[in-house]
Amino acid sequence: MTTDNGIEVRGLVRAFKGGIRAVDGIDLDVRPGEIYGFLGPNGAGKSTTVHVLTTLLPPTAGTARVAGFDVATDGPAVRRRIGAALQEAALDAFLTGREHFDLQGGLHGLSRADRAARADELLARVGLTEAADRKVGGYSGGMKRRLDLALALVHRPTILFLDEPTTGLDPQSRSALWEEVGRLAADDGVTVFLTTQYLEEADVLADRVGIIDRGKLVAEGTPEALKGEIGVSTVEATPADPGRRDDAAAVLSRFGEPAAASPKGVAVRLAGGAEALAEIVRALDAADVVVSHLDLHQPSLDDVFLAKTGRSLEGAGAAADADPDAEAVPA
Numbered sequence: 001m002t003t004d005n006g007i008e009v010r011g012l013v014r015a016f017k018g019g020i021r022a023v024d025g026i027d028l029d030v031r032p033g034e035i036y037g038f039l040g041p042n043g044a045g046k047s048t049t050v051h052v053l054t055t056l057l058p059p060t061a062g063t064a065r066v067a068g069f070d071v072a073t074d075g076p077a078v079r080r081r082i083g084a085a086l087q088e089a090a091l092d093a094f095l096t097g098r099e100h101f102d103l104q105g106g107l108h109g110l111s112r113a114d115r116a117a118r119a120d121e122l123l124a125r126v127g128l129t130e131a132a133d134r135k136v137g138g139y140s141g142g143m144k145r146r147l148d149l150a151l152a153l154v155h156r157p158t159i160l161f162l163d164e165p166t167t168g169l170d171p172q173s174r175s176a177l178w179e180e181v182g183r184l185a186a187d188d189g190v191t192v193f194l195t196t197q198y199l200e201e202a203d204v205l206a207d208r209v210g211i212i213d214r215g216k217l218v219a220e221g222t223p224e225a226l227k228g229e230i231g232v233s234t235v236e237a238t239p240a241d242p243g244r245r246d247d248a249a250a251v252l253s254r255f256g257e258p259a260a261a262s263p264k265g266v267a268v269r270l271a272g273g274a275e276a277l278a279e280i281v282r283a284l285d286a287a288d289v290v291v292s293h294l295d296l297h298q299p300s301l302d303d304v305f306l307a308k309t310g311r312s313l314e315g316a317g318a319a320a321d322a323d324p325d326a327e328a329v330p331a
Contacts, residue, residue, distance in 0.1 A: 004067055005032045005081075005158035005191045007053065011062035014048050022048035024215030025062065035185050035192040037206030037223075039199075039301065045215040046195040047087065050163045053193065054084050067159055083152035084161040089144050093137030097128055097147050100136065101154060108155040115154075122150040126180060142173025149180065159191045160184065166201060178205055199301045211305055218308040227299040230307040234259045235280060236267035238293040248291065251283050265293070 007030035014023040023045045030036040040046050051057040053066055055075040064071045067081040091100065098119050105115030123132045126146040136144065145165060152160060162181065166174040182205060184190040196202055202209050203223050211219040211226075219226055235255070239248045242264060249258075249266040255276050261267035270276050277296055284291060 005189070006030055006067070007036075007159065007191070007193060008065045009053075009062070010064075012049070012052065012059055012064055013061035014045075014052055014057060015060040021215050023052065026212070026215075026217040028210055028217060028220065030191060030193055031208075032191055033185060033189045034207040035181065035194060035205050037202035037209040038193065038195040038212060039197070039202045039209050039305070040195075040212040041197055044212045046197075046212060047163055049212070050084075050086070050161050050193070050195055054082060054086075054161055055079060080155075081157055082159045082161060083155070083157035084163070085145075085148045085152045085165055086161075086163045087167065089148035091136050091144055091148060094135060096133050096135055097123060097139075098132045100147065100151055104151045104154045110154070118154055122153055126150045127176065140173075142169050142176070145169060145173065145177060146180070149177065153184075157190070159193065162192060162194045164195055164197070166196070166198065174201075181205060203301055209301070211301075211308060213305075213309045219304060223301060226304045227301065230304050231299040232256075233270045233299070234267050234297045235270055235277060236261050236265045236293070236295045236297065237280075237284065237289075237291045238262065238265035240290040240292040244289050247287060248284065248289050251287050251289060252280065254283065255280055267297075 007028070009026060009028045012023055012026050013021060015021050026045075026049070028036075038046050038049065048057065052059050053064055053071060055071050055078050058072055066078045069077040069081075071078055095103070101119035101122065102112075102115050105118060110118065119132070120129075123129045126149060128143060128147060128150070131139065131143060136147065139147065149162070149165065165181075166177055169177070178201070181192055181194070185192050185207075192205075194201075194205060206223060208220065208222050209226060210217055219229075221229075235252070236259075237248050237252060239245055245264070245266060252266055252268045256268035256271045259267040259269045277294075281294065284294075
């Protein structure tokens with residue numbers, strides 16, 4: 001696949017001194033115009049992969065083509081076609097938001113008029129028009145991340161790399177950034193390569209997800225397909241009258257095999273999937289079984305990670321080894 005805004009990786013290895021393989025032979029394809037979520041704990045190799053794909057680090061082995069160009073031999077061509085907002089926003093606290101656009105646009109060869117027009121457009125798009133002439137040192141964390149995202153779009157890249165873009169943001173700022181990333185892919189056709197350790201982020205944004213652990217790609221697919229691989233949905237009903245528990249169990253047994261439930265409830269694994277929920281409600285009503293709670297439990301991406309790696313992703317970042325990206329010297 002050597003399209004204008006796709007990514008193709010084959011056997012990619014990035015090693016550091018001491019034999020540490022931060023990326024250990026991964027293959028992946030990112031389709032044009034999709035949001036690809038690269039999921040894993042700290043130290044898994046996410047940032048190293050991004051650094052290779054954005055030409056900041058050369059691969060030790062294997063190949064990677066971005067927008068049709070080899071990252072090892074066609075670095076300038078790759079850089080002209082990509083935008084990147086990495087973990088640490090490259091912002092100057094003493095410049096205003098608008099001055100950042102002037103600087104960034106100049107580096108990309110835009111005329112003064114084009115820089116000004118693009119600044120107005122992108123500042124409005126990320127909700128920073130009113131703060132445009134304030135020094136960035138006074139911006140909140142969410143404002144800085146939105147400015148960094150906007151700056152990555154100055155030259156209209158066809159591929160956008162976002163490395164942990166919402167780390168440390170409050171829920172409102174995170175939601176605003178999610179909305180903008182989704183709009184970029186849907187409205188502008190931008191391919192987005194998103195690294196994250198937040199399960200909800202990957203589930204909400206990504207068309208497909210790749211899970212990396214200890215430098216290896218351990219799973220890949222749509223969030224729905226990955227969750228479907230490791231389990232089925234369960235539904236639990238808690239009768240309002242505890243004496244009707246057996247009646248509720250008899251109704252639910254028509255929809256799947258028994259599953260673990262709370263002491264006052266009954267549950268089954270849904271053979272027909274979550275779509276059976278409406279039928280269950282009708283069947284309980286027909287049997288005159290009134291329920292105080294009806295809960296649908298679906299597999300999560302953390303369940304997927306646990307099944308694929310033997311450990312949970314939630315909180316894994318804090319216990320993970322330090323990412324080799326941070327201090328290792330290239331071999």
